[in-house]
Amino acid sequence: MIWLDAGTPALLGLDWGSSSLRAWLMDARGIILHVHYARQGILNLPDGGFAQVLSDILTQWRLDDPVPMLACGMVGSINGWLEVPYLPCPAAMSQLANGLGLQSTAYGPLHIVPGVVKDTPLPDVMRGEETQIVGMMGTDGDGHRTVVLPGTHSKWAQVEGQAITDFRTFMTGELYAVLMQHSILGRLPATMPPDAGQRDEAFVMGVRTALSGVPLAGRLFSARAAVLRNRLERACAADYLSGLLIGDEIQTGMTAMDITPPVLVGEQALCQRYQLAFTALGHHAPPVAGNTAPAGLFRLAQAAHLLDLPPTHFHDQKGAVA
Amino acid sequence: MIWLDAGTPALLGLDWGSSSLRAWLMDARGIILHVHYARQGILNLPDGGFAQVLSDILTQWRLDDPVPMLACGMVGSINGWLEVPYLPCPAAMSQLANGLGLQSTAYGPLHIVPGVVKDTPLPDVMRGEETQIVGMMGTDGDGHRTVVLPGTHSKWAQVEGQAITDFRTFMTGELYAVLMQHSILGRLPATMPPDAGQRDEAFVMGVRTALSGVPLAGRLFSARAAVLRNRLERACAADYLSGLLIGDEIQTGMTAMDITPPVLVGEQALCQRYQLAFTALGHHAPPVAGNTAPAGLFRLAQAAHLLDLPPTHFHDQKGAVA
Structure with missing residues (x-):
């Protein structure tokens, strides 16, 4: 052949x-x-x-x-x-390869x-993302990095050299999906489909609620109240909610973990939304590494x-x- | 007649x-x-x-x-x-009666x-709870109080004399319902129905995650991870999640607002869960006032x-x- x-x-x-x-x-x-x-x-x-x-x-x-x-x-x-x-965290690439x-x-x-897996301060697990993170290590030298993998269950991981030293899961994508499909926040019928500019504006407005000082559970309902108060187009409520959740993830991730300049790993369109959210919160837009799973699989196979x-x-x- | x-x-x-x-x-x-x-x-x-x-x-x-x-x-x-x-907040009982x-x-x-309604720091609204709060005022003198109304959209309100001076909505009940019914957290099939003691224990374990220092979005996934790690019975995951959300509401409410000793207003069984959560977080169990809506309607009618x-x-x- x-x-x-x-x-x-x-x-x-x-x-x-x-x-x-x-x-x-x-x-x-x-x-x-x-x-x-x-x-x-x-x-x-x-x-x-x-x-x-x-x-x-x-x-x-x-x-x-x-x-x-x-x-x-x-x-x-x-x-x-x-x-x-x-395998317990911290987990080195060599330990993953041996396991x-x-x-x-x-x-x-x-x-x-x-x-x-890590068990403190609370139980948390990843399965699949460790390989994407290894793929990131391979293109990223041996320094200390924060790898952000947006998705259904977003992961924020700390990488030192060739090891995953810490991580945390945010249910951002799943929260967005269940709230839009099944909660009162999704029952806001749209009048006219918004254009991309309006949608970005609503997204950024949602992101910036992370700067309000109000914790997440107290902010979610604002997606409904803002529509009732004509501060937000009904048709843009989904973008506002998406921004609210992603903004919370970034604000929390950037303050709660020992943060080094982050890199985004994942699907292009979603990573671009995250870049917009990072800048709306006053951070630099992190570089986007795309899907590093094949690189990670190759490195682990080696x-x-x-x-x-x-x-x-x-x-x-x-x-x-x- | x-x-x-x-x-x-x-x-x-x-x-x-x-x-x-x-x-x-x-x-x-x-x-x-x-x-x-x-x-x-x-x-x-x-x-x-x-x-x-x-x-x-x-x-x-x-x-x-x-x-x-x-x-x-x-x-x-x-x-x-x-x-x-x-009516805009602060709203006095007399303003409600005139409106x-x-x-x-x-x-x-x-x-x-x-x-x-209030528009800062974020839009928020209540409709119905203002009457329950007025009913509380009627039985509670003229001091400064925090009224907690647990439910689908829990409200925490500040009352000074005969006026509602501040409030905040937590989507605790709705978050619990949509996450249990539609997210991965609800897809943890139970083996044996737990007894009341086990359920309380899991509830308190969930409540106490509010003391972990990990923000809400980063704690939700622990309901799944704790089961995968055998730290939590599958059958008790619902109670753990309930505790996690109620604990977050209480921890946030007690620190974010200008808090005076709270009073619980609402359905008996739910208020008792909240009392348990308050004590698990080191607070006194607030008194439970029951349903104060008829008292509020009567006072407003007067x-x-x-x-x-x-x-x-x-x-x-x-x-x-x-």
């Missing part, structure tokens, strides 16, 4: 979350040869679905020889394919990255010596693929 | 909210002769439903002569029977209590001289009832 303008497949990396799956086929330098994206999250699969999805991906990419396989995310949770225990779980498949072993193994390692487990 | 062991009907008071209606028939001393309670909130009524409900209540109580009628709550909102403008709206009905005028009007005032508008 001939790969035009690309290296030989050397690693199948998977970020297998609750609602979606991303897979990358990489060469020995970490260059991405193929990408697969689908709503095949672990909560969307039938029984036995893990093996079938993996088989479909490998078939689709017509891999003649097996490659090392490394997955991160909820696939390693109690509801996943194989539960891989959390990989091993799920046997028809195509050889699937390695799975452990999550990270650290675990998965790329050093002879092809026979995989052939021993399965003679040939497809 | 003969009223045994009771005075002559002198006031029909209604607390007409979004989801429920409570009505009290009172004599000239404010003693309650009859109570009506139904899920006839303004959001549950068909078009024209207001007049029908009122007619049903008066018919049920066989009132031979019309009585003054005073309502508070969402019946005075834009979605109610008649929109009555908010009553007037809806004509087949049984004479229905007076409606205005809500109260202040508005509704009870002084001759019966002909009502007969002028409607010859006789039923």
